Amino acid sequence: MCLDAPAEFLGKPIRFQWNPCETQHHLQLRKRSYFRSAPMEIAFQCLHTEPSICNKAERAFQKAGKTIASTFLFKEPVRVNATMMSFCQVTGECGKNMMTLGGSSPARAIPLLNSDGMTRLHPQALVKQFGLTDHPAFAPFDIIGIFNADAPFWFEEDNVPIGRNQADFSFVILHELMHGLGFYSGWNEYIGPHMITPDPSPFLANQLMLSINPGTTAIHPSQFLESAMDRLMTDEKRRFLSEHTRELNRMEAESLEALVVDPRFKAVQSVSEFATEPGTLGIQLSKEEWVVLETGLTPFQPGSSISHVAYSEYTHTPDFLMRFMQDRGLTLQEAVQRGEGKGPIGPLLLRIFEEMGYATVNRPDTVPPLMLFRSGIQKNQRLDKGTLTSSMAIHNSPTLLYLFFYLLIVLIY
Ligand SMILES: [Zn+2]
Numbered sequence: 001m002c003l004d005a006p007a008e009f010l011g012k013p014i015r016f017q018w019n020p021c022e023t024q025h026h027l028q029l030r031k032r033s034y035f036r037s038a039p040m041e042i043a044f045q046c047l048h049t050e051p052s053i054c055n056k057a058e059r060a061f062q063k064a065g066k067t068i069a070s071t072f073l074f075k076e077p078v079r080v081n082a083t084m085m086s087f088c089q090v091t092g093e094c095g096k097n098m099m100t101l102g103g104s105s106p107a108r109a110i111p112l113l114n115s116d117g118m119t120r121l122h123p124q125a126l127v128k129q130f131g132l133t134d135h136p137a138f139a140p141f142d143i144i145g146i147f148n149a150d151a152p153f154w155f156e157e158d159n160v161p162i163g164r165n166q167a168d169f170s171f172v173i174l175h176e177l178m179h180g181l182g183f184y185s186g187w188n189e190y191i192g193p194h195m196i197t198p199d200p201s202p203f204l205a206n207q208l209m210l211s212i213n214p215g216t217t218a219i220h221p222s223q224f225l226e227s228a229m230d231r232l233m234t235d236e237k238r239r240f241l242s243e244h245t246r247e248l249n250r251m252e253a254e255s256l257e258a259l260v261v262d263p264r265f266k267a268v269q270s271v272s273e274f275a276t277e278p279g280t281l282g283i284q285l286s287k288e289e290w291v292v293l294e295t296g297l298t299p300f301q302p303g304s305s306i307s308h309v310a311y312s313e314y315t316h317t318p319d320f321l322m323r324f325m326q327d328r329g330l331t332l333q334e335a336v337q338r339g340e341g342k343g344p345i346g347p348l349l350l351r352i353f354e355e356m357g358y359a360t361v362n363r364p365d366t367v368p369p370l371m372l373f374r375s376g377i378q379k380n381q382r383l384d385k386g387t388l389t390s391s392m393a394i395h396n397s398p399t400l401l402y403l404f405f406y407l408l409i410v411l412i413y
Contacts, residue, residue, distance in 0.1 A: 002110050002139070003016055003110075003121060004107065005105055021110070021139075024135060036073075038074040039074070039077050040066075040079075042080045042082060043079070044083075049149040054084060056169075060173060061082060067345075068177060071343070076129060079140065080145060083145070084149050087146075087150055094150075099409060101153075103145070104145035104180045106125065106180055106182070110122050110123075110127050112370060114228075114231055114370060115371055118220070119225065120186070120227060121186060122227075123180065126181065126357060130370065143181070153168075154167065163329065165328055165329060168326075168331045171321075171326055182228050183349070185227055186225060187226070187241065187271065187306055197248065200224050209221070221249065223249055226241075232285070234284040235280055235282075251265065276297065278312065279292055291309060291319070304409070309322045309348075315338075317339045318347060320335050320338075325409050
């Protein structure tokens with residue numbers, strides 16, 4: 001089963017759904033130069049937008065796609081479905097002093113078994129790079145993004161100084177595409193206020209997601225699902241949050257009511273306290289490198305908290321891009337200069353993607369963090385069709401799931 005974004009998102013709520021995605025066998029891997037990336041392909045459309053603005057926005061998108069493909073080494077093209085539309089007309093978000101500039105999400109998330117024995121939801125864009133001989137069917141797009149036509153965007157090609165209230169559109173695009181490639185946490189407020197857990201949809205549907213290790217045929221059941229990035233998340237004492245998820249997966253509560261009063265669940269809820277306490281959660285890249293995540297927002301903000309880097313830590317650094325709020329009146333180029341960076345994609349951000357399994361110009365030979373990784377070259381070892389590198393089954397037809405749109409906002413006067 002794969003977790004899909006809706007084909008259209010006009011109106012609320014946005015519902016993601018589990019759909020069957022049968023295993024496909026990848027007969028021939030295209031031979032690609034190791035040092036040349038496959039492109040990012042953008043399908044762009046506008047609603048409620050003047051054609052001249054729409055054209056500018058599309059050109060900015062093409063440029064951002066090139067920027068990313070000159071840093072990442074994609075083995076397969078990454079396809080983006082982006083729409084610019086009036087959030088006021090579509091969602092009723094009109095005239096607030098905080099404005100949403102855009103939002104994005106993977107178009108499909110695929111459960112795969114990681115090398116630490118835990119099944120996590122991987123964005124399709126990332127799964128495509130793993131070069132799996134057998135993989136779940138891919139959806140036509142990897143990333144969906146929406147951009148607010150009501151926002152006071154500034155476009156680089158206009159060649160005029162940015163207004164003090166304007167937001168550089170390129171900044172928004174790059175930020176959202178990073179989310180689409182997998183910069184987000186699965187820990188969120190799904191089941192109630194102040195109860196932060198990984199995606200509970202199998203549990204709520206009274207189901208287990210089963211991943212089978214094709215090497216040992218061991219079965220790994222899950223009822224809570226982290227995102228691919230969550231594998232790297234630790235608390236301030238460098239304890240991996242996945243230990244909490246393992247505990248959740250071991251619990252045998254019959255209902256949500258029974259789950260939340262279980263003493264073991266209470267232990268897991270230390271994460272809920274961390275989620276609104278600055279400096280308590282981060283991405284562990286090595287002993288020395290720990291990227292502080294955004295836990296300074298109170299109350300917890302779904303789509304902003306945890307799934308961004310700490311605003312207070314990274315504004316004046318090369319890794320400013322993934323803060324939850326964009327600077328108004330500052331161009332992307334100026335933000336790079338302020339942080340003394342070399343480009344919009346900062347070194348720590350790139351390292352996070354490398355750890356997730358993307359190849360980059362710095363590390364062209366990344367190894368996918370999967371339980372059993374078989375590339376297309378090892379044809380004689382390939383598994384029987386029908387058994388995936390991480391094969392999964394979910395009983396019955398599961399309920400909807402909540403995957404969030406990961407947002408970027410700006411203050412408006
Ligand atoms: Zn964001």
